[in-house]
Amino acid sequence: MTPWPATVRRLVYFGTPELAVAPLRALCDAGFEVTLAVTGPDRRRRRRGANEPSAVSRAAAELGIPVTHRPEDAASAAGDADGAVVVAYGRLIGTDVLDVLPAVNVHFSLLPRWRGAAPMERAILAGDTTTGVSLMALTETLDAGPLYVQAATPIGPFETLVELRQRLVDLSCPLLVELLRGGPRNPVAQEGEITWAAKIGEDDLRLDWDRPAAELHRQVRLGQAWTTLAGERLRILRASVELSHEGPPGLLNGLVVGTTAGGLRLEEVQAAGRRALPAGEWHRGARLGEACLLGT
Structure with missing residues (x-):
């Protein structure tokens, strides 16, 4: 696991859907320089219509951030960045990147509960009364990295996925900014029972x-x-x-x-x-x- 420098100023950002836009904007508003946004490819997002860029791609263009669909480009950009932030990118990130760029992953559950693609959905379906946000060091194994910080929040008995998603995103933004301002240090291994959040079908x-x-x-x-x-x-x-x-x-x-x-x-x-x-x-x-x- 590549260590973070004492001071973090320049970042590569990995993210794709709408929920990854607010953390990107929060980093920019906090004074971090995002040198590159790595996002999923353009695809058809409506039943009828041409391929469209991802929400992160659109936001990055608005913010003047270069965009790529190739994760290997992040390795090339490592010399110009202090680390990476990953929020709902949607693909595994390989050792070619992780060996040269330390990375923080924002995950929307209290790990190790609900590792995987649909943590918020699975928490609601299981009747969980509490969930939260985990900021972890990114490793090769899916959602298994050691934890920098977690924040818990209750799930309301009538709360919809849309409402919960917005609250967790709002919770994650100041947590992420605070972590990076202090320089990510001393993550601790995940403890407890592992549960898996398979994609919703x-x-x-x-x-x-x-x-x-x-x-x-x-x-x-x-x-x-x-x-x-x-x-x-x-x-x-x-x-x-x-x-x-x-x-x-x-x-x-x-x-x-x-x-x-x-x-x-x-x-x-x-x-x-x-x-x-x-x-x-x-x-x-x-x-x-x-x-x-x-x-x-």
Whole structure:
């Protein structure tokens, strides 16, 4: 692990999605010079349309920072930088970079819990009541580096992924600036049980009505939960739990769906090929009658 210099002024920044933009701006606002931004390649980010640059690529261009899609370019830039910061870059960084450039990785969980691609999503799905931010030394092994600092925060019982993501990003920015101003020193090994945050897939978002309403509500909080109605996909964008509801699993009675424990009251939905609607408006337009079965 390459040591950091006593004074840190110039940085290479690795990041790709929108959540990596705020830390980049925070570093620039704090007076650090970002000499190079390494980001994921341009790709199609909408269903229809041309390839578009990543959020970090756009922000870097606005800030006058050179951009590359080649991580090996960071090794070439090492002589002109004191270290690197990595925030949701999306790819492993090889020894060709790590051997010449010390790096701090910002990870959105309390490591070693939820190593991997989707720590915030997995924390919500698991019903965790606490999460946080970890700043660690980057090593070859995914999310296994020793820790410089961690900060914990509660997860609200109704907090959505969008809301939690914003809070954790806001928490990470001053933490990162403070660490770099002092010069990263003496990281300590991670301790505790390792859990893995695999990438979220469609099956993770499919609502199984043969489960308790509280568990299904966690899926809805991720923002893209779905079920089926008469063979067509129906996204459940917002919902709430009604513990007193009794009804067969999957049976939609009014706006409340039965589960194995309580009911899930639909608040906002999106039918296939349609715009998102308040659940009541959707229900009236769909002319479903008094009751129908979801998951069919």
